[in-house]
Amino acid sequence: MLDHSLCQWLDAQADALDRGLLDGEVLLGQLAAADVLRHGVAPALGGAGGDVADGVEAIAEVASYSLTAAFVFWGQRAFIEYLLQSSNVGLRERLLEDLLQGRRAGATGLSNAMKFLSGIEQLGVVAHPHDAGWRLEGALPWVTNLRKSGFTVAAAIDLPGAQPFVAALPDDLPGLLRSDDLQLLGLQSSNTAAIRIEGARLGREWLIADDARSYLPRVRPAFLGLQCGMSIGLARRSLAEAKSLLSDARSVLEGEWQALSDELKALERALRDGLRGDHFAAGPVPLFKIRIGLARVAADAVQLELQASGGKAYLQAHGSGFARRLRESAFVPVVTPSLVQLRSQLRKHGELAA
Numbered sequence: 001m002l003d004h005s006l007c008q009w010l011d012a013q014a015d016a017l018d019r020g021l022l023d024g025e026v027l028l029g030q031l032a033a034a035d036v037l038r039h040g041v042a043p044a045l046g047g048a049g050g051d052v053a054d055g056v057e058a059i060a061e062v063a064s065y066s067l068t069a070a071f072v073f074w075g076q077r078a079f080i081e082y083l084l085q086s087s088n089v090g091l092r093e094r095l096l097e098d099l100l101q102g103r104r105a106g107a108t109g110l111s112n113a114m115k116f117l118s119g120i121e122q123l124g125v126v127a128h129p130h131d132a133g134w135r136l137e138g139a140l141p142w143v144t145n146l147r148k149s150g151f152t153v154a155a156a157i158d159l160p161g162a163q164p165f166v167a168a169l170p171d172d173l174p175g176l177l178r179s180d181d182l183q184l185l186g187l188q189s190s191n192t193a194a195i196r197i198e199g200a201r202l203g204r205e206w207l208i209a210d211d212a213r214s215y216l217p218r219v220r221p222a223f224l225g226l227q228c229g230m231s232i233g234l235a236r237r238s239l240a241e242a243k244s245l246l247s248d249a250r251s252v253l254e255g256e257w258q259a260l261s262d263e264l265k266a267l268e269r270a271l272r273d274g275l276r277g278d279h280f281a282a283g284p285v286p287l288f289k290i291r292i293g294l295a296r297v298a299a300d301a302v303q304l305e306l307q308a309s310g311g312k313a314y315l316q317a318h319g320s321g322f323a324r325r326l327r328e329s330a331f332v333p334v335v336t337p338s339l340v341q342l343r344s345q346l347r348k349h350g351e352l353a354a
């Protein structure tokens with residue numbers, strides 16, 4: 001699915017992307033040039049066809065080289081999905097081609113919204129009617145793909161006395177302020193920053209959905225499914241690295257390698273079938289379980305790579321790929337919905353955490 005030049009570029013730049021040694025500005029252009037953003041978008045809308053499961057596969061393939069690149073890809077592709085599932089045709093027509101070409105960065109500030117949907121926290125941005133639109137106040141504490149040369153960010157917005165809604169906020173909105181990049185453990189070239197909104201005026205032409213409570217559950221399978229691509233890619237890569245190191249002296253690890261590979265394949269299949277068959281629309285529990293399972297497989301695969309490699313993994317000269325994957329794996333449990341949130345939700349639904 002990925003072309004050779006993108007694979008080569010990701011391979012060469014993965015460490016620099018993780019450590020912030022490469023300007024994140026160029027990343028989206030590389031993804032767009034390889035046309036990976038178009039998977040799962042209908043040809044009539046400028047896409048390559050297929051469905052959201054093809055988008056998951058593209059993100060997984062990128063993640064097997066670089067989780068920073070995969071997460072930026074997720075932010076952009078999730079934003080594209082919001083437009084595909086929006087009834088605001090004018091907004092889609094205005095933004096989609098620039099997003100597919102990587103000329104415009106789409107950021108997804110919907111972690112807060114997903115927590116809101118699960119009853120975990122209040123929406124962080126509040127609107128008050130103003131002229132033909134709204135006046136906005138609030139903050140989004142974490143958003144990725146806030147390219148310094150410009151971005152549009154999707155947020156769910158509270159409207160006291162009426163339904164919360166979902167809107168796209170362009171970076172040139174007066175009153176919308178981007179912080180400096182947050183200083184992170186890894187994924188440093190991901191253009192991750194906070195947003196403050198102070199009296200910004202937004203017109204109705206930026207509306208993605210006027211009823212967040214029915215729209216968010218509809219987009220959640222794509223939001224979460226695309227995110228699962230990150231765990232899949234990381235797990236595949238660590239398992240491939242481990243396999244290449246399983247000599248006779250380490251054959252004791254073979255059973256574990258096989259079990260993890262089988263589990264990964266089963267979870268990938270369940271995700272693909274669920275997305276294609278629209279099985280996740282009825283309720284979030286099966287998808288939550290897949291997300292928890294994939295996070296565990298990814299963490300175990302990175303640890304297996306360490307054991308298969310031995311002390312060499314600890315040497316800077318040999319272990320930089322492993323060290324990066326170890327840092328990357330720390331992101332998987334905390335990205336929303338975090339494992340703690342998911343397990344709390346499963347408990348609420350009376351389900352045992354997988």
Ligand SMILES: Cc1cc2nc3c(=O)[nH]c(=O)nc-3n(C[C@H](O)[C@H](O)[C@H](O)COP(=O)(O)OP(=O)(O)OC[C@H]3O[C@@H](n4cnc5c(N)ncnc54)[C@H](O)[C@@H]3O)c2cc1C
Nearest residue numbers: 075108109110111112141142143144187192334335336338
């Ligand atoms: C690299 C990275 C990129 C991210 N990109 C996005 C994105 O594009 N879109 C998006 O919507 N979300 C993004 N997030 C946010 C992520 O999805 C989670 O919402 C976030 O990790 C907090 O989850 P939590 O469950 O720990 O939060 P909570 O349970 O809300 O927080 C746990 C504790 O951490 C504290 N805390 C949380 N965040 C901060 C902060 N920024 N500064 C100081 N203290 C804090 C809280 O006050 C609380 O005490 C990103 C997170 C990371 C690490």
